[in-house]
Amino acid sequence: MPRKTARKNTESAPAPTAIKRIAINTGGGDAPGLNAVIRAAVVSAINRGWECLGIREGYNGLLMPEQYRDGGLIRLTRERVRGITHLGGTILGTTNRGNPLKYPTVMKDGRIVERDRSGEIIAGFKKHRIDAVIAIGGDGSLSIAGVLAQKGLKVVGVPKTIDNDLDETVITFGFDTAVSFATECLDRLRSTAEAHRRVMVVEVMGRYAGWIALNTGISGAADAILIPEIPYDLGKVATAIRERERRGRHFSIVVVAEGAHPQGGELTVVEKRIGSAERLGGVGEKVAKELEPLTSKETRHVVLGHLLRGGSPTTFDRLLALRFGSAAVRALAEGRSGVMVALDPPTVRYVPLEKAPHRMKTVPLDSDSVLTARELGICLGD
Ligand code: F6P
Secondary structure, eight states: OOOOOOOOOOSOOOOOOOOOEEEEEEOSSOOTTHHHHHHHHHHHHHTTTOEEEEESTTTHHHHOGGGSTTTTEEEOOTTTTTTOTTOSSOTTOOOSSOOTTSEEEEOTTSOEEEEOOHHHHHHHHHHTTOOEEEEEESHHHHHHHHHHHHTTOOEEEEEBOTTOOBTTSSOOBTHHHHHHHHHHHHHHHHHHHHHHTOEEEEEEOOTTOOHHHHHHHHHTTOSEEEOTTSOBOHHHHHHHHHHHHHTTOOOEEEEEETTOOBTTOOOOEEEOOTTSOOEEOOHHHHHHHHHHHHHTSOEEEEEOGGGGGOSOOOHHHHHHHHHHHHHHHHHHHTTOOSEEEEEETTEEEEEETTTGGGSBOOOOTTSHHHHHHHHTTOBOOO
8 A cells, every 4th residue: 555654634624614415426436435435424414413415326316317216316314324334336326427527418410519517516406405515436526526616516525446546545445345356366366277277367457557456466476467557568477477387386377457558559448438538458368368379378367347346345445435434524514625535644634626636646666566566576567
């Protein structure tokens, strides 16, 4: 886990404001811990005498209420959030399609234009007498939250992603769960790889950052780890595998981040999408195909993909998610808006929303994790 020295919340707290009703939403890809944030936020808000509403599937509950039986808003009572801390997914649903600031709309002539629908969201808040919103999401959702705050809404963001690529917070919930599960998968793959004397190539998520691949690969004793931050040369990986052969180790495990790419080569993209991020995937299969002739060893590939986003959050992720949910409500109670909660051990601090989502946090090449991998003899493809 990347660490920073603890910083104090230096900004002075604004005057507390009267809040009667808040809304909560979850946007972007789901991550284990979302329900824990919702529960902590709801209970902390109810204990302050506030009412809570949940917006369905990002802002869709406000933008297209007719599509939902309940009108797109859920009354979040103490009973509604009981027993959900350990559950994966999100009781509110989520979406990583249709950014409301650049909403893809098909015109009569078939052209697709991007429309800003933030005015409708603000009108929805007024209509339902919502005083503030807690927006839980990744870089996309937090950027939207920042724009809504600039337009006058009271907003507090909660960072979420299994990829751990959000700057300004040392870690995001969901990441530990993803790495723990992927490491267990490596343990399982090791025995079958050894039994068949094979090379197993394991592709993991992470977008343009190698955090999941690196932490999984080190913890699961991979023989090679390929991350986006270090463009790879498969010749180097093949040499490492042949060297293992010479030492009597007839199998190898190669962990590949979905955003990894060859030196001088391109990312592997499944789909380009209008109004949302491109979808990565397939590099594991490519690496397996190209590695086989270089090593003369039977090679298989496995894509862990969305399995990393499912399941119960680990204790670490539950606790972090609960801390974030309570801190978001505390921020609103203190009169803060336009901020994101962030982990800066040992504390949770607040970061301006216009600052937070705009810098991607990638793996520093001089980090102790990269050095550890190298010192353990793990090939990083360079
Ligand atoms: O950002 C989270 C993430 O899980 C990435 O690691 C991955 O590239 C992406 O979402 C997949 O998104 P989708 O749910 O659209 O397949």
